[in-house]
Amino acid sequence: DTAVSQTPKYLVTQMGNDKSIKCEQNLGHDTMYWYKQDSKKFLKIMFSYNNKELIINETVPNRFSPKSPDKAHLNLHINSLELGDSAVYFCASSQVPGHNNQPQHFGDGTRLSIL
Amino acid sequence: DQQVKQNSPSLSVQEGRISILNCDYTNSMFDYFLWYKKYPAEGPTFLISISSIKDKNEDGRFTVFLNKSAKHLSLHIVPSQPGDSAVYFCAAAPWGAQKLVFGQGTRLTINP
Structure with missing residues (x-):
């Protein structure tokens, strides 16, 4: 009954390949996010979707394309993987910020290693 | 430009004593502050938060203090327990915004 689950947990692949990471939340949240934790351990937001609509798109190469088939899912597709894409990718979800x-x-992360 | 800074990469505390983790921020638009705890190979887990209208928020052994004029917040854990050993991240956002900005984390080790 994991609240935010992402698969796979580990992903090892060659440079130039295309790969996807899946994320699902069962918390009934309207908003989902992708974060990247780099080698210096900084957690930085990449994308945010609110009810399948893109809300935040930080300065991320367009090789990264998020897709939200419904508000419980936010997948991350990465084309033409590069060495610098090696990192841990975290999915997260929340209620829409309002008055409170x-x-x-957060999910448990996907460790992506590019060979 | 690092808007949220945790200047101590690590902290070691005796079991039963108080752990104090610090965080500084530069963006005066930040109104909502959170602390997350992270174990290895797991995602960050929400611990406690505070809005800028308060200067203190308490939840069991965890208390967060906010000093807006100094742009500084701290997390106090008392008494510290071995299970508190983890990396602690401070995060901040403008009120109502979805974009959290994280510090680089402080690794807390509780020694028996």
Whole structure:
């Protein structure tokens, strides 16, 4: 009964390949996010979707394309993988911030390693 | 430009004593602050939050203090327990905004 689940947990692949990471939340949240944790351990937001609509799109190469088939799912597709894409990618979800801010709940991460 | 900074990469505390983790921020638009705890190979887990209208929020052994004039917040854990050993991230956002900005984390080790 994991609240935010992402698959796979580990992904090892060759440079130039295309790969996808899936995320699902069963919390009934309207908003989902993708974060990247780089080698320096900084967690930085990449994208945010609110009810399948893109809300936040940080300065991320267009090789990264998020897709939200419904509000419970936010997948991340990465084309032409590069060495610098090696990182841990975290999915998160939250209620829509309104009068009361709501914390974001995170999945356990996908460690992507590019050979 | 790092808007949220945790200047201590690590902290070691005796079991039963108080752990104090610090965080500084530069963006005066930040109104909502959170602390997350992270174990290895797991995602960050929400711990406690505070809005800028308060200067203190308490939840069991965890208390967060906010000093808006100094743009500083701290997390106090008392008494510290071995299970508190983890990496703690401070995060901030403008009120109502979805974009959290994280610090780089402080690794807390509780020694028996």
